[in-house]
Structure formats: C-alpha cells, structure tokens
Amino acid sequence: MTDGIKQEVKEYLTNRDKRIMLNGDLDVKNTVANGKIDDIKERYSNMISKIEEEKEGLINDVKQDKGQYVEQKKKEIDNLEHPIEEVERKIKFLELAKKIKKTDVSIDDSEMGVYGTGKLYRKGFFFKDKYMIIKIYIAENSKPVNKHTLFACGNCVFGNFMALPYGYGLPVYSDRGNIKTVIKELPTIEDINAYLKKNRDRILKNLIDTYNSVKKEYLDIIKGYRLSDFKTVLEVRSIPENDAPLVCMIDKTSYLRIYRGFYYWSVKKIEGNDVFEYIKVNGKLYKRDCRKEVMSIREYNLYGDDDWWSMDIECHHLNKSNRVFNKKNYDRILEERKNIIKGKNKNRVTKIHFTYPKVKWVNPDVIDKVGD
Numbered sequence: 001m002t003d004g005i006k007q008e009v010k011e012y013l014t015n016r017d018k019r020i021m022l023n024g025d026l027d028v029k030n031t032v033a034n035g036k037i038d039d040i041k042e043r044y045s046n047m048i049s050k051i052e053e054e055k056e057g058l059i060n061d062v063k064q065d066k067g068q069y070v071e072q073k074k075k076e077i078d079n080l081e082h083p084i085e086e087v088e089r090k091i092k093f094l095e096l097a098k099k100i101k102k103t104d105v106s107i108d109d110s111e112m113g114v115y116g117t118g119k120l121y122r123k124g125f126f127f128k129d130k131y132m133i134i135k136i137y138i139a140e141n142s143k144p145v146n147k148h149t150l151f152a153c154g155n156c157v158f159g160n161f162m163a164l165p166y167g168y169g170l171p172v173y174s175d176r177g178n179i180k181t182v183i184k185e186l187p188t189i190e191d192i193n194a195y196l197k198k199n200r201d202r203i204l205k206n207l208i209d210t211y212n213s214v215k216k217e218y219l220d221i222i223k224g225y226r227l228s229d230f231k232t233v234l235e236v237r238s239i240p241e242n243d244a245p246l247v248c249m250i251d252k253t254s255y256l257r258i259y260r261g262f263y264y265w266s267v268k269k270i271e272g273n274d275v276f277e278y279i280k281v282n283g284k285l286y287k288r289d290c291r292k293e294v295m296s297i298r299e300y301n302l303y304g305d306d307d308w309w310s311m312d313i314e315c316h317h318l319n320k321s322n323r324v325f326n327k328k329n330y331d332r333i334l335e336e337r338k339n340i341i342k343g344k345n346k347n348r349v350t351k352i353h354f355t356y357p358k359v360k361w362v363n364p365d366v367i368d369k370v371g372d
Helices: 002-102 189-199 205-224 227-234 327-345
Strands: 120-128 132-140 148-156 179-186 246-250 254-259 262-266 278-281 284-291 295-300 308-315 353-355 359-361
Touching: 002 205, 002 227, 120 148, 132 189, 148 189, 179 189, 254 278, 254 284, 284 295, 295 327, 308 327, 327 353
Parallel strands: 308 353
Antiparallel strands: 120 132, 132 148, 148 179, 246 254, 246 359, 254 262, 262 284, 278 284, 295 308
C-alpha cells in the first residue's frame, strides 16, 4: 500500500510539472501571438493611415478641381444671364401685347362683403389707367381699438413683371384681382379719412412708381420690336444630321442622337414653353436629356432575390466610368448579367425575368468623339 501511495504521489508531481509546463507553453504562445498581432495591427495601421491619407489627398484634389471649375463656370453663366433675360423679357412683353386687348383690368367688387356684421365703405378709384386700376375701401374689423381698416384691391396686367402687394388678413371676402393690401388701421372712419387726405401722395407710392417704370419699358418694347424679330428664338432649331449624328436605336422606338455633347431622345411633341430644349433632324423632333458623360447603364434588383432583374439607360449624376453608356460597357454588363442570371436560374423553379433595353448601334464611336 505504501508503494502505491508513493507511485501516486510521484505521478501527481510529474503531472503537476507537466501541467505547469503546458500552461507555460500556452502563456508563451498567447504572449508571443498577441505581440505578433499587435505588431501586425501597428504595421497595417500605419499602412492604412498612409492609404487613408493618400485617399483623402486624392479626394481633396478632385474636390478642389471641381470647386475651381464650378466657380469659373458659374461666373461664365452669370455673365450670360442678363442678355438672355433681356431677350426673354422682351418676348414676354410682346406676347402680352397680343393679349392686352382681351385682358380685363377691371375689378368686380359687387360681391365683396365684410366678415361678421361690419360695414364696408367703397371709396372709389385710387389709381386708374389702361393697364392698372386700384380701388380703396374702408371696412369695420373685429379689433378692439383700431376698428377700421383702409385697404386696396386692384388689377394690373404686369403681374408677371413686377412684385404686386397681395396680402392676407383683410376683413373682407370675395375681393378679386392680383392686388390686395392693407394700407392702415385706425379707430374711426374720420381718422381713416384724415389719414387718407394727408398721405394720399405717399400711399402705395412704391407700387405706382414701379408700375410706371414697367409700363414705360413695355411701351418702348412694343414700339421698337415685333415677335417676328425673335422668330429664331421661338422656333425649334433644325439641325443637319451631320451635326447631330444618330448614336443608336433602343427597343426599335427610341432614337438617341448627340448634339454639342448632349444626348437628345426622339419625342412626339413639344411639352412646356422652352423650345430651346428641342431640335429637329430630318423633320423629326428630339428633346435634350443630358451630357454623354452622365448617361449611365443602371440596374435594378441587382442583388435581390425577387423574380426580376432589369437594366435601363438614364441620366445619373453619380456615374462611374465602368457604367457610362457606351457600346463597350453596355455589351460587357449585358453579357455578365445574362451569365449571372443563367447560373441563378439553374437552381430556381421560378425563373428570373430579365428585361433590358435592346440597343441597335448606328454610330457607337461618335460617343467618344463628341463632347468634352
């Protein structure tokens, strides 16, 4: 029995020593591994920091270039705004002149009434000529002190050429016209009349002065110009086919041309008033869409699990170079997607329905030759 105990103690001591050694091995492994991990982290952290710094530097270079470019272009655009606006203003005045005889500047106040039980006093015309009339009124309101409101209502044909006072909160309803403004609120009618007599020359002075200036401009323009003078501005431009080559036909119905670096889609009719958005080539109408650099090959449900997948061609202002619409990118993306969908469909009961624009290229190279 004594020998058994000695053997047991011997094994115990041996095992304890082995356990100490094994734990020591684990400690060494953990310490050394953790040290290596820290070395790797530090080394790659420095690398990542350098890469991040390089990335931010490249991004800042692009942003700085963009900022300088945008600032310069905006200055150039601003320099063009005034002459453009001048011509457009003349055209609007001349178009107004065609309607002026049919334009009714009168104001019907027959149904005007005061809210509640207050009374309305018509003071008659304050201003009247061929293009603007203003009538003034006094109405009782519900205020405790300044119980009477002096206000004006009227009509002006130059509403699209000047700011007309059109306020809310008048104590009346059914007032019409494009001029509506409170002049003064005072306790009594006598106070209102006294104010009106004393300040008549100052009431609505800014409005009348502006009106007279716009009226003079209008009369000068209709005397010196005719709409026919601006015929080329008012009509869609006809462009020779060589100046607006046909790039491709899409789904046999849509024709895509490029003119001065912009894509133009074939359309049936003009919508809106800006004919400058359109061109005609061989008598066919096209509408401007976007610059060639931002026409993109877009995809929908790219990573989804639904039963459809589609491609489209559309303007996108966050366009990557590998998705810019051209023959090389289109053919590549289409072939890749067909292969992906073919692979997915092998294990599907319900097959993925893939829709994409059918492009028939006419002059694919012209995309890279026109623009910049």
